[in-house]
Amino acid sequence: MMSNSIMENSTLIADEVTVRFGGLVALDRVSLNANLGEVHGVIGPNGAGKTTLFNVLCGFVKPSSGKLTYFGNEVKTLRPEQLSKMGVSRTLQGLGLFSRMTVLENVMIGGTSLTKVGPFRSLLGAGATVTEEARIKDLALSVIADLGLSPFTKRLPPSLPYAIQKKVALARALVLSPKFILLDEPASGLSNVEMDELGDLILGLSKNLGVLLVEHHMDLVMRVCSTITVLDFGRVIANGNPSEIRANPIVTQAYLGEDVTI
Amino acid sequence: MEESTISGESNENLVSEIPPKQLDQAASEKIKLPLWRLPLIRNCGIGIVAIALFFVISGHLSLYRNYQLAEVGPYILALLGLSLLVGQNGQISIGHGALMAIGAWTFALFQLHTKLPLAVLLILATLVTFIFGSLLGLVAARLRGPYLAGTTLALALGLPDIATRYRSLFGGYQGLQITQPSPPAFLGATFSAQQYLAVIDMICIVIGIIIFANLIRSKTGRNMRAVRDDEIASRISGISVQKTQVFAFAVSAGAAGLGGALLALVSSNVSPGAFTLTLSISLLAGMVIGGTGTIAGPIWGAFIMVYVPQWATTATEKLNLNQGIAANLSLGLYGVLLIVIILLAPMGIQGLLRSGFSKVVLRRQGKLSK
Ligand SMILES: Nc1ncnc2c1ncn2[C@@H]1O[C@H](COP(=O)(O)OP(=O)(O)OP(=O)(O)O)[C@@H](O)[C@H]1O
Numbered sequence: 330m331m332s333n334s335i336m337e338n339s340t341l342i343a344d345e346v347t348v349r350f351g352g353l354v355a356l357d358r359v360s361l362n363a364n365l366g367e368v369h370g371v372i373g374p375n376g377a378g379k380t381t382l383f384n385v386l387c388g389f390v391k392p393s394s395g396k397l398t399y400f401g402n403e404v405k406t407l408r409p410e411q412l413s414k415m416g417v418s419r420t421l422q423g424l425g426l427f428s429r430m431t432v433l434e435n436v437m438i439g440g441t442s443l444t445k446v447g448p449f450r451s452l453l454g455a456g457a458t459v460t461e462e463a464r465i466k467d468l469a470l471s472v473i474a475d476l477g478l479s480p481f482t483k484r485l486p487p488s489l490p491y492a493i494q495k496k497v498a499l500a501r502a503l504v505l506s507p508k509f510i511l512l513d514e515p516a517s518g519l520s521n522v523e524m525d526e527l528g529d530l531i532l533g534l535s536k537n538l539g540v541l542l543v544e545h546h547m548d549l550v551m552r553v554c555s556t557i558t559v560l561d562f563g564r565v566i567a568n569g570n571p572s573e574i575r576a577n578p579i580v581t582q583a584y585l586g587e588d589v590t591i
Numbered sequence: 592m593e594e595s596t597i598s599g600e601s602n603e604n605l606v607s608e609i610p611p612k613q614l615d616q617a618a619s620e621k622i623k624l625p626l627w628r629l630p631l632i633r634n635c636g637i638g639i640v641a642i643a644l645f646f647v648i649s650g651h652l653s654l655y656r657n658y659q660l661a662e663v664g665p666y667i668l669a670l671l672g673l674s675l676l677v678g679q680n681g682q683i684s685i686g687h688g689a690l691m692a693i694g695a696w697t698f699a700l701f702q703l704h705t706k707l708p709l710a711v712l713l714i715l716a717t718l719v720t721f722i723f724g725s726l727l728g729l730v731a732a733r734l735r736g737p738y739l740a741g742t743t744l745a746l747a748l749g750l751p752d753i754a755t756r757y758r759s760l761f762g763g764y765q766g767l768q769i770t771q772p773s774p775p776a777f778l779g780a781t782f783s784a785q786q787y788l789a790v791i792d793m794i795c796i797v798i799g800i801i802i803f804a805n806l807i808r809s810k811t812g813r814n815m816r817a818v819r820d821d822e823i824a825s826r827i828s829g830i831s832v833q834k835t836q837v838f839a840f841a842v843s844a845g846a847a848g849l850g851g852a853l854l855a856l857v858s859s860n861v862s863p864g865a866f867t868l869t870l871s872i873s874l875l876a877g878m879v880i881g882g883t884g885t886i887a888g889p890i891w892g893a894f895i896m897v898y899v900p901q902w903a904t905t906a907t908e909k910l911n912l913n914q915g916i917a918a919n920l921s922l923g924l925y926g927v928l929l930i931v932i933i934l935l936a937p938m939g940i941q942g943l944l945r946s947g948f949s950k951v952v953l954r955r956q957g958k959l960s961k
């Protein structure tokens with residue numbers, strides 16, 4: 330049981346979440362507590378259940394048991410399309426960009442839940458569609474500018490370098506000024522320089538919002554996270570700050586045989 | 592050209608803090624648009640000018656030319672619908688011929704049993720097909736790729752049979768007769784029925800194009816494209832995939848229904864023979880040839896759908912072959928033409944025109960070496 334004061338400060342609480350895929354227990358009573366203004370890392374060997382945890386937090390996977398609390402409210406049934414309305418965004422493992430839409434359009438999609446112009450008003454071309462579009466476009470352009478993506482506004486994602494595409498995905502998640510953001514392996518495929526840059530970016534972001542970060546690159550995780558939860562075979566095997574995690578023999582044990590230095 | 596910006600860009604890009612974006616609701620409400628920039632007003636303006644222009648032009652055309660134009664209209668509308676569904680939303684339908692049939696029979700039945708004016712009949716045909724389309728869309732939203740194709744194919748195959756099974760209501764093989772409206776008196780005695788049909792077509796097409804353009808330029812259209820490209824990414828961005836797909840299907844069906852009603856009107860008859868699987872498939876061909884997902888594509892596609900088979904038939908008739916060979920030859924000729932067009936213009940005619948146009952512009956600006 331968690332005390333009330335923790336509940337109030339917490340952006341996100343996962344309480345004893347269990348997920349079964351047939352006989353496989355992908356998550357076994359996983360609890361996690363992520364706060365505003367901090368970067369919370371989730372690490373673990375391949376197949377540990379990190380993405381599954383994200384999928385539960387986004388409503389893609391329904392847990393067999395356990396409780397989710399966002400911003401102090403318990404969320405009983407969660408559908409992914411409701412997330413952005415609660416002020417939560419997510420990036421996907423890989424890219425997940427809209428490949429036949431321009432960078433600007435991709436980023437504007439992130440602002441979908443900010444306007445309430447319905448399909449019938451769009452169809453008739455009511456005045457609100459123009460003002461709302463202009464508003465979303467301005468927002469998207471300013472996030473694009475913040476991330477240094479302005480030269481690519483009109484380009485299609487597949488024609489851009491991977492690192493730029495990763496940034497577009499991030500920009501899309503930032504348009505709605507989320508209160509909380511889930512990043513699934515944002516550094517995969519990036520060079521060391523780009524990864525450092527990403528680290529700065531994440532640290533900058535975390536001043537205003539909560540970040541939950543799944544990442545295999547330990548340097549990055551150790552640098553930006555204030556709390557780290559370690560998963561192995563669906564269980565939380567450790568939880569603590571970077572130096573505690575680094576010193577924890579159970580964690581080193583879990584990573585045995587993996588090409589990772591903690 | 593773009594390469595230099597990429598490498599130069601990474602240095603100045605150490606963004607350490609991103610201020611949260613403030614949603615200035617009050618400011619956005621203060622944005623006052625000049626009247627002509629309101630899409631509703633601007634589109635009505637452009638639409639009225641287009642219809643008036645066509646009105647004048649059609650007055651100088653022969654009865655036969657007007658009738659020929661009126662024949663193309665229904666397909667333009669059906670293709671607009673199909674193109675929205677496939678090009679913008681990434682769904683597939685091999686059943687749009689059947690949706691046209693629903694519009695056609697709705698029009699015929701209401702005309703037969705009520706005294707409603709033409710405009711209301713056309714609106715009813717559109718609405719009924721829209722509603723049917725949203726039900727079909729609910730099914731479609733659960734199906735993907737080949738399963739959706741199969742389901743809509745079944746619709747195309749099965750629906751015309753209903754007309755023959757319930758003969759007393761739907762008229763059987765002969766179908767139902769449609770009374771063509773005579774032009775209202777104020778247009779003058781010289782105003783032909785054919786010209787009237789062509790103008791009615793034109794009005795419907797203009798409305799259809801305006802709606803299509805409004806949609807693809809709006810949030811709704813963007814959401815449709817997002818769902819087309821990646822459903823998971825759409826969902827995490829707050830888009831309801833199901834709602835988007837159902838709406839796209841419904842609007843698409845509504846357009847096909849209006850097209851069907853116009854087809855019934857122009858041919859003054861609705862019968863199962865006009866709405867076979869062949870129609871559904873040639874709609875798909877017309878869509879691809881015209882340019883999927885574009886505004887002008889359906890216009891080119893519809894002209895090809897109507898005229899190329901006619902030209903092929905006339906061409907083979909000139910050869911004095913026996914009937915069986917002539918029929919097959921014209922079909923073959925049509926097929927060859929389609930293949931040639933697709934080879935020359937994989938993005939459809941509209942795609943060809945567009946790339947041609949941008950080449951001209953680039954050359955003007957001296958950006959393209961000769
Ligand atoms: N939809 C599913 N159905 C069945 N099993 C699944 C499903 N999704 C994940 N799993 C299994 O659950 C376990 C956890 O997978 P998950 O993708 O969460 O791991 P991960 O920690 O993200 O791994 P990686 O580091 O490779 O991304 C794996 O054994 C995986 O095979």
Ligand SMILES: [Mg+2]
Pocket residue numbers: 379380381422
């Ligand atoms: Mg994963």
